[in-house]
Amino acid sequence: MNVSLTPELERFVSEKVESGLYNNASEVVREGLRLLKEHDEVRLRWREQIERGWHEAQAGRVVDGPAAMARIKQRLAARSKKRA
Secondary structure (H helix, E strand, O other): OOOOOOHHHHHHHHHHHHOOOOOOHHHHHHHHHHHHHHHHHHHHHHHHHHHHHHHHHHOOOOOOHHHHHHHHHHHHHHHHHHHO
């Protein structure tokens, strides 16, 4: 597979290799693609959660905002106590 990069991206890849963090350009590109894949997976999970929430709201299964915030604050306080 051949990939064409802009001059700016070529410089970026070269700088990464020159930094010693990567042995060659292929390693830099593979790392970038791995991060892109992770990012896409996170976005997909977020999108699924948003869609699930939308369907819950359309079905009338919603939580009162102040009540939800109170529960969140309680959970955060409990976590803080566990750490202390």
